Amino acid sequence: MEVTRIFDILPYYEEKFQPKDDVIASKEDGQWKKINIKQYREIADNISYGFLALGVQPGDRIAQISPNRVEWNIVDMAILQIGAIHVPIYPTISETDYKHILGHAGVKFVFVSGNELLRKIKHILPDVPSIEGIYTYKDLQEYKHLNDLIELGKQNQDPEKLEKLKTSIKPDDVATIIYTSGTTGTQKGVMLTHNNLVSNFLAVAYIPPFGEKHKAVSYLPLCHVYERMLNYLYQYLGISVYYAENIGTITDNMKDVHPQIMSTVPRLLEKVYDKLVATGQKLKGPKSWIFWGAFHLAQRYELKGANGRFYEWKRKKYDKLVYSKWRAALGGEINLMVSGGAAMQPRLGRLFTCAGINILEGYGLTETSPVIAVCDFSEHGIKFGTVGPVLKNLEVKIADDGEICVKGPSVMKGYYKDDKLTAETIDKEGWLHTGDLGHIEPEGQLKITGRKKELFKTSFGKYVSPQLIEDVFKESLFIDQLIVVGENQKFAGALMIPDFIFLKSYCERKEIPFGSNKEVIANSVIKKRFQKEIDKYNKQFGDTEKIKSWDLLDAEWAVETGELTPTMKLKRPYIFRKYADKIDNLF
Incomplete structure (x- = not known):
């Protein structure tokens, strides 16, 4: 079957891949809670029935405020397959921002992970009259649990009505409103359609050399479009997704899971780099010489054997002695990291790639669902210091002042309730003006050189x-x-x-x-x-x-x-x- 709406991923997965117990998984009370595709679909359907029993209509806005967990995905699919609009919100923002987003979006129901987040939003509930109910993922006396909604759905199952709703949803219908403040502090609601996100993950689906026998670890927030799109991609490819408990446990979680792929940001790579340096500083004698030999060799790494045979011979020797231990600290099987969100230092790309962990840097915006360009494994697909080739289904032009402009199926529908800002961002010819500065390298890679407003x-x-x-x-x-x-x-x-x-x-x-x-x-x-x-x-x-x-x-x-x-x-x-x-x- 063809995937044209986000929730089509579920029947596609069931049809294409062999049954397995870990389509998605998260750790609770020291144990991995795993969900298979049958459970995934069944729970999502029951939540959808629950929504319908509560009177949720297509176009209604439903918010989630939660760290990554299996319930996030299930509720996401339940919202989308009845034509409602998912408003994901960061768990780390201020009460003022929660009040603005929930009020501006006119949110009807809110899902929160637990007590700490409830404390942040309960004071503002009287100021957001559109909110009809709050559901939690933990047992709290004051508010209903997600299981209550699932039970309501079980008592009001109507497969015919649900199927009719699914059929009525078009690829160009709005799926989500993602609020982004950028670096200015002004919250803007970015409207993304099903087709925006689907076209984006389909455009990058050729890159990861992985499938249903492989695993990904996810730790970046699902409320950010970068991690969310990649999670859809993982599911589309049959890759099992394991949600790390938090940034502090990620290496332990990776040792549990042994993933082959993960997404990251340069900040985490820099922290890993710093720890390697600190480790090396503590070594003495031959161990120190070997470590720093491997480290400095990696700093000079060039792609495709450009350093010559002697360099590659030394690299193989150091792989047995040093690089394999670095990989073991990250689960032992990690082969690919996709880096986005900010510029990555070339030294990071050289170090990790030399050590057998391919780093593919990408670039995009919330407004472009998000990827505009990303490194890949084609002939000129990776060049350190660039963000790789532009996606094949997008057009990019560089304006006279150096601004990167983009056109294509992943460009947002617009800013929610802000036609003026939408018109300022997307011109009459359909070009979205990113506000970023850059140029196209001779071999076709996009290089970012700055931010226009900065x-x-x-x-x-x-x-x-x-x-x-x-x-x-x-x-x-x-x-x-x-x-x-x-x-x-x-x-x-x-x-x-x-x-x-x-x-x-x-x-x-x-x-x-x-x-x-x-x-x-x-x-x-x-x-x-x-x-x-x-x-x-x-x-x-x-x-x-x-x-x-x-x-x-x-x-x-x-x-x-x-x-x-x-x-x-x-x-x-x-x-x-x-x-x-x-x-x-x-x-």
Whole structure:
């Protein structure tokens, strides 16, 4: 059968693949809770019957606020197959944002994972009159459990009505409204149709060399379109999906599951990289020599044997001694990671690929469902520092000012209740203006060079792309995070956060007192070392882009403290406000 609506994945799966007990799975109370396709369909249908008994109509909005779990997928399918609209919401946002999203979307029912999230939203319920009920995934006396809805559905089964509803749903009907704040803080509801998402996962389905005998681990939030689309792709390909308990348990979960594929973001890869460096710093004697030999070899890795036979011979030797142990720490069978959400440092791609873990970097937006371009295994499919070829079912053009514009079946229907913003984003010819800057490499890969709105002009009238500079400086082992500033100034400056894990091991090796983060960044020896690092990377830039003034901060930026979006991008306006005095002092 053909998949044209998202919920078509379920009958397609049952028809195409051999029965297995782990279509999707999540860990509860120390045990993996596994769902087979028959259970998946049956529970989804009963939830749909429950919705119909409650009076849910096509087009009604239903929200989920929950970390990844099997119920998330089942409720998702139950919503979509009756023509309702799924509004997934991050579990990490503020009460103000919950109030805005639930109210703006006119949500009718809300599903939450447990008590902690209930506490965040119960105060705002009187301000959102459209909400008729709340269901939880844990037993709480005050609110109904998902099982109550399933029981209601069992008592009101009407297969004929459900089948009629499914048949009436068209590929161009809205399936989901995803609220995204970007880096500005303004929440926009992105309307994506069934066809938007289906066309996107079908366009990348040729890439993973995996199928029904393989497993994926999922830890990025399903409420983000990147992980959600990939979860649909995994199910379409028959790959079992295991949901990690949280970011802190992911390596343990991978050792349990032994996955072959997972999606990730550069931030996690950087943390793994840091741990490898810290491990290497602790080794002594022959073990240290072998480790650093393997590490430095990986830093020079080039694709398709371009380094020559002797390099590849050494790589095989180091694979037995070192790289195989790195893979074992990630379950032993991991072969492919898809990285998105932010720019990935080329050193990360080289290191992991050399170690036998292929890293495919991609690029996209919520508004494009999301993938626009992604590296693949074709002849020119991977080039470190690029996001790979544009998908075959999309068109991309580079505007005169360098902005990336895209057209095709995965471009959103528009912003919910905001025709003006929709018209500003999608022009009359159907081109969606991404706001990102880039160019097409000679061999066809797309390279991102910055964000249009983030460009700033110096007092000499020269434009500077801060992201381009930041991406280069993050190649340094010493620098974890930074923001480049300089609007209307004579030169560019930066606030930097050291990689404190690496810095601590560096201080131990050089016998420099570490103390606290605050103490170490005030150390004159450390400041001189950072200046040396800055001088090194400044050589890659013209005079306008060179960082000529800088300061170190003692605390990492995070989603919880407001400096990062849920997808780990810098919230520049917030950082500018928070560190206004420090930025002024740079100039």
